[in-house]
Amino acid sequence: MKKVTINSVASYAGVSKKTVSRVLNNEPNVSDATREKVLKVFKELDYTPNPIARGLAQNRSFIIGCIYDNPSKSYITRVQTGALAACQENNYNLLIHPCDLRGDALISNIEHLIQTSRLDGLVLTPPFSDFKVLVDFLKAKKIPYARVASAVLDDESISVRSNDEQGAFEITEHLIRLGHKSIAFIKGHPDHSATEQRFNGYLRALNTHGIEFNERLVEEGNFSYHSGVDSARSILDLNPRPTAVFASNDYMAAAVLKLATQRQLKVPDDISIAGFDNAPIARHIWPGLTTIAQPVEDMTKQAVTKLIEHIAEPQEAPYQVTLEARLITRESTAQIK
């Protein structure tokens, strides 16, 4: 299997390599006859352009980086799925890069990543989507980026999010409609903007339905299963015990469920539990968790697609979209007795 380069194609077709390049890139100013001829040679020789050479000539890598620092593996794979879909459609590659939000070395870490990999653009996933230091750095360096699931629309970048506040509102309202008035809440990780959004939705629902906010019902978690266990302990120890718990994500909700079950409480008869994210675990446990499903793949795919467009056409306008989240009711929530 000998290599087929643009030169072999050119000489085989009897044209210059520049003309071959024109055909490759669908440039104008090529006669139909020539174009046909070259295209035929492409097939005959089974030619595939070398992206590395192309990258060198255009000073591009055709690589999009995706950074994350997220405990939820299912979330990460969903993000990857969406990003990959967009990349494949556009002949880009995806470079995944887990890293520490809190490490002091974050910026230099990212700088090194960009330097060494020559990324064309970066996708920021939570909790990076709203991490000002990083965003400012990218802006200053003029590195194209897109933000996934960010809390704020800033009118100057590519940003695709879903409505966490509304989702939290709806699931809280769902509990209220089931007759619950004492609803505990477990917060997420303070670095994630979703944490505040979800809490706000909870508060708004209480407020809308005239239920007084009780600070003692709120626990600080960090989205990890483990933190959920700690929060669950505090909540289940309360006297009187709340009749429902809304955890900011499904892992923490699963932890509440586990502890409640250990303590011989019946879910949902004795206590209702709701989560957020519709992670796989939400339907892998019994009872299944009532939760909020977000279109993570969709968000990411849109963000990456727009990012790639932006790289090709830098003057492109910002792109700001909010997609809908959806309430999914399962067995873990029920009418209060």
Add this chain to the structure above:
Amino acid sequence: MKKVTINSVASYAGVSKKTVSRVLNNEPNVSDATREKVLKVFKELDYTPNPIARGLAQNRSFIIGCIYDNPSKSYITRVQTGALAACQENNYNLLIHPCDLRGDALISNIEHLIQTSRLDGLVLTPPFSDFKVLVDFLKAKKIPYARVASAVLDDESISVRSNDEQGAFEITEHLIRLGHKSIAFIKGHPDHSATEQRFNGYLRALNTHGIEFNERLVEEGNFSYHSGVDSARSILDLNPRPTAVFASNDYMAAAVLKLATQRQLKVPDDISIAGFDNAPIARHIWPGLTTIAQPVEDMTKQAVTKLIEHIAEPQEAPYQVTLEARLITRESTAQIK
């Protein structure tokens, strides 16, 4: 921020760019004085070589591809973690590529991937690790590859595995020692070589302890949670009901647990349940699952490291390693009453 290239470094240091290249690559035949001088300029100008140009010159991409077709997201992220660790140490990038094992287009899909991305090598994860058609294709095309968690050591490739058969033996023996004699088994996906390995370990344990094999206790699953539900139904409907269930992975074990709980069975008092893989769900549910932990990250990291070495030094000998799996006992298994 203007670009720093090998040319600027060369002229700044007052040497030829070839000499700079020599320093970059730690080649011999550079005087210490010159080397020092160039290294100092690297720092002063904050020079980072362009991997794309280097790739073009050496006809390499510094990209390793990782293909998978696996329902377990936690497994995939563990694989990625290990692969990334090895890549970062060697300045390689990781390209992830989910694809269908069963699709007729698999080979042409992979061929296209290799053609367009110019991968330097490929990591095969289950179920591809033992997929003969693909392995033969890669061998014929002379694409370097490494196999992770394959069933067989073939003495001619890079292959890092853990001992699934032994793991299954140990967990079955664990159940037997707890007094169980009627132990149901749920098989994995037939495309995965682990499926047979784990089944063999189960059989060997029965045999070793003089327990007669009962075909009716075996169900066909496919590693998915959903298949576990179906298998669980059949098993729990058996009369007499087995006193223990060993599922070939944790998702299916979780499904058994869910169904058993729905049916008011106490685990482990009424029935013991064991899984395999030590997936996160094994400790996120109550009772926690007794299972087998494999060093997935380690396996993958070793495989990728060897693969990269092999790419650099193609004459390198094959590398065949088997790592140990470890029994983890949790609350889902107990002494029979």
Add this chain to the structure above:
DNA sequence: TCCCAACCTGACACCGGTGTCATAATGTCG
């Protein structure tokens, strides 16, 4: 002192594409 090997170094072509520009071919209009 001379010779040759071992060590340094740089000139130059090359990897496989793309950008620029000059030139040739074709078309349009008065």
Add this chain to the structure above:
DNA sequence: CGACATTATGACACCGGTGTCAGGTTGGGA
């Protein structure tokens, strides 16, 4: 039919590195 705009094409440099090879230095042994 001539002047000029438009389209089609190729020559050549260039992207930022590496491989080859030739030439210059240095050092040790005869």
